[in-house]
Amino acid sequence: MTLSDFTKSSLEIAVTDEKVTRNTIIRAALTKKWMQFSDDAFFILDLNRIIDIVRRWQRNLPRVGLHYAVKCDSSPLILRALAALGCGFDVATRSEIDRTLIHVVNPGRLVYSNTCKSVSNILHAAQHNVRLTVFDSADELLKLKTYHPTAQLMVRLRYNNPHVDAKGQMHGRFGVYEATAKSLIQKAWDLGLNVVGVAFHVGVGVNGEATAHIGAIEKAKELFEFAQNNVRPFSILDIGGGFRGDWSNARLTFEEFCHDLGSALDTHFPPASGVRLIAEPGQLIMTTAQSLFLPVIGVKTVKEEQRQPGYVLADGVYGACRPIDIFKPKLKMRVHPLDEPSFDVTEQPCQPSTLYGPTCSPEDIIAQDLALPTLSTGTWLEIQNMGSYAKELSSNFNGVPTASTVVCISEDDLHLLK
Known part of the structure; x- marks a missing residue:
């Protein structure tokens, strides 16, 4: 897949430089709409932000290989850029396997992280x-024994994270505690x-501190010791995802978080151990990279x-607003009037309001109960x-068209898409 393949698709690619910024691209797109x-x-996807966070991770956690969670956004252009940056991929279905193998030659860069796979997907x-x-x-072990006996297996450890609410917990469905993990490991052997x-x-929904990851790392170390005591040493630790997407109001900076996480990894799995470390971030890479632009098509005030x-x-x-209920506490919005400068919603008097879909x-x-200033029909709201x-998560229910995408990438990084 080449750059020309992307430009022939529904994507519009805008190259940024000293004169052409994300803001000028936004204004041009809105003017065209008006x-x-x-x-x-439509979306504005800023690949520059994706590239920046990947490079910051690679600088601050060089031992931990990134395997991007494809379910977060499987757009080919994103996968191409991440592959060019040296990332691997966290896939969960045969479709995601196929999408990523277009961009990486080595299937060893994929982690098939679904704990329950159908036979057709395993094959x-x-x-x-x-x-x-x-x-x-x-x-799952019996299916793997029958249909993929040469697979390399990692036991999924269940960890109770006290720092996220019930909606954010993963252990209700995925993973097992240490005792069960040991018995499953023995069965696999x-x-x-x-x-x-x-x-x-x-x-x-992790708060930006490394406490939860450190706790899980300590639990994982017990399973590594179990394997070592059975003379079957492990070689890979996958610390998963759960990394904060927006660090603007976090308790720690991203660099401070990486320092704490890296210190724990060096303590329990030092370089001399030979253990390969990987992670599966999704929100960390994607959250701040994209804004959704929606016009107000009607006002209801009774x-x-x-x-x-x-x-x-x-x-x-x-459509595109489906995940808002999950991320509502973190929403940041700007208003783009027709003939006035844009502004953050917090910059003007607000009142509890309701947003409806079409x-x-x-x-x-x-x-x-969303705090919003007074809006009028024709005004564009940037989420x-x-x-x-x-x-x-988007669909075309009721015939509403899927939002298109305008992509921003710097001239210096354009080579990543070729």
């Missing part, structure tokens, strides 16, 4: 020599399978019915930090 009376939603992984995968049940390490995920001011937008929960479904309510899952 002139064409177009009210279709597909085996056919394409995708060997590194995870398990957390005896049933009895079946003649190759267990190479431990994987975990501390959950989503004071006598004690209804909040309501604004109907051009896309809703059946469909005929009564469930198409994007957010309620920032919409890089994670917004495209992946």
